Amino acid sequence: MSRVTGRLLSRHSRVMTPPIRRCMASKASTSYAAITHPEDNASLSEAYLSKIASHSAYLTNTYARPPLILSHGKGSWVYDAIGRKYLDFSAGIAVNALGHGDEEVAQLAGEQAGRMIHTSNVWYNEWAGELAKLLVETTVQHGGLGFAAGGKEKRGEGGAKVFFSNSGTEANEGAMKFARKYGKERWAAEMTNGVGAARKWEDSTKTRVIHFTNAFHGRTMGSLSATANPKYQLPFTPLIPGFDLVKYNDVDGFRATINEDTCAVIVEPIQGEGGVFEGSIEFFKTLRKECDRVGAVLIFDEIQCGLFRTGNMWAHSSFPLDCQPDIITMAKPLANGFPIGAILVRDYIAQSITPGSHGTTFGGSVFATRLAHHVLTRLSSPTLTGHIRSIGSHLDSRLSKLPSYFPDMVKEPARGRGLIRGIPFVDHSVPAKLIDEARRRGVLLLTAGKDAVRLVPSLNVERAEVDFAMDVIESVLGTMQSKN
Structure with missing residues (x-):
């Protein structure tokens, strides 16, 4: 059990607020630093806001986008135009199966x-x-x-x-x-x-x-x-x-x-x-x-x-x-x-x-x-299919705890299987709030239907990245729960 989830077992325990704790990424002692990304106008440069306004002037208004211009990515991580880093747990809406910036795909594309x-x-x-x-x-x-x-x-x-x-x-x-x-x-x-x-x-x-x-x-x-x-x-x-x-x-x-x-x-x-x-x-x-x-x-x-x-x-x-x-x-x-x-x-x-x-x-x-x-x-390949099943099982073990940690918020076990999962909420306003707060803490998520947050990461996502995403989700839900 992570330190974050342990703190959330009791409704009366002290709930973690951002920035989130340091999440250990592997046995090799790699770690992800705590991430906070303020998105108020005062925290963003004039040039950044000007570019967003310029794009909005020429693009049809069919998407309600947050103030975020993605620039590049590597693996399950993406970066915006001013260097902010995000764990992409949406994978381009279940598209980037091999993640971002894959070297083999890039080399093959250039060759062809x-x-x-x-x-x-x-x-x-x-x-x-x-x-x-x-x-x-x-x-x-x-x-x-x-x-x-x-x-x-x-x-x-x-x-x-x-x-x-x-x-x-x-x-x-x-x-x-x-x-x-x-x-x-x-x-x-x-x-x-x-x-x-x-x-x-x-x-x-x-x-x-x-x-x-x-x-x-x-x-x-x-x-x-x-x-x-x-x-x-x-x-x-x-x-x-x-x-x-x-x-x-x-x-x-x-x-x-x-x-x-x-x-x-x-x-x-x-x-x-x-x-x-x-x-x-x-x-x-x-x-x-x-x-x-x-x-x-x-x-x-x-x-x-x-x-x-x-x-x-x-x-x-x-x-x-x-x-x-x-x-x-x-x-x-x-x-x-x-x-x-x-x-x-x-x-x-x-x-x-x-x-x-x-x-x-x-x-x-x-x-x-x-x-x-x-x-x-x-x-x-057997190596990747085995990885997907292993990571899917680990994600399931993290998701299965949410109804007991947040019984008034998470109404039932997560839906789906493998690496297509939906977290259902009693209050249908929660998914949008969770997505906004998770983004500010460095994780990109999606909604699904009226009541759920959808998790569809890249298929080569690492175990530590799953833990990072789930720690952020638990941290946000803990903050929301403490305010009720």
Whole structure:
């Protein structure tokens, strides 16, 4: 137990206030100095404030940013334009899997930029096919998409193929298009009127998409239509028609909603933006069974929870085969910050995707796919996957103590698993306050949904960095508790 947490065991004990204590970083006696970052105007230089004002004058006002201009980073740490240091426990919103300033990624990027950056998809390039092969083979090895780990068993016939995009929302848009085309063709292939008259696929009613509460699938119009949050949706109504909302984890509600007109079901195995909620095995088994019954495509959005964030390649890698999807969408960590997304789709769906069905100018560029091939190779190495599981277990041990330390504030154990975790609070005003105070003490965090603070650090984060972040969180909560 750390000295900070020990002090917080009793509600009447003296609560630590900033600056936080020195946090020992390793057995080698490396240490992080106590950090405080005042953010009032008097503490910031006129030049710094002027630059923020200048940027604000030319950038659209779609983000409520604190007075912080990030300059560079190394590993899990970032620095702002005046040298202030922060532990980045947001990893660029679960993007920087290998941290900041990775030397291997930087060297590879420079080398590839000197060779070729873009060619378009009119031609093959050297790396898109190699990355697609790696994604498919690594999925078969680790399990997911209907393949049991090791590839000895699989659900359905055939293998899988990949379409590359530039982002997660583009991947979700493409996946829903794939599902709709597949559904219409399947509908048209059936015979009607009892006399063998073929249906025309353009007359198909198999177009509806089921989505779930608390989901976040993106901000383009199709993905936004599957993101049931009034804050995001209402300013842009009317949305795309044909979307049916079901409560997440509600088996009976799902059964009552799905029907023969459903072409797709899109769901996150672990919801990120919506609050770090995790679906049950029973829930996913029901999704799979009912999709099979009506001929709908099951899409797992693993943009935030996939690619080893849970310790497994996919959040659903360990699920039984009768709980697994037809399509996986991914993006965030795939190239460690360079924009790329991908749709991993089983062959029986991919056969409907023919020339002209979909496209992208920048997706699958030789530059993005070479970087992603390197990143995925490192993420899937036994050394790093073992590290992720070990660090995830340590983080869990720290998080598990919060409800007993702060019983009036932390309402239940942290949600999620591995290195995607959400700390839920009774008072919904606490997450924003905790994030502000933690930033002033040198740790960058995120909110999730209405009630939680989200922890999504780089996947190579060190044990001592986890302790530093948790010591800051406990220190801030202790200060807040003492004021109540």
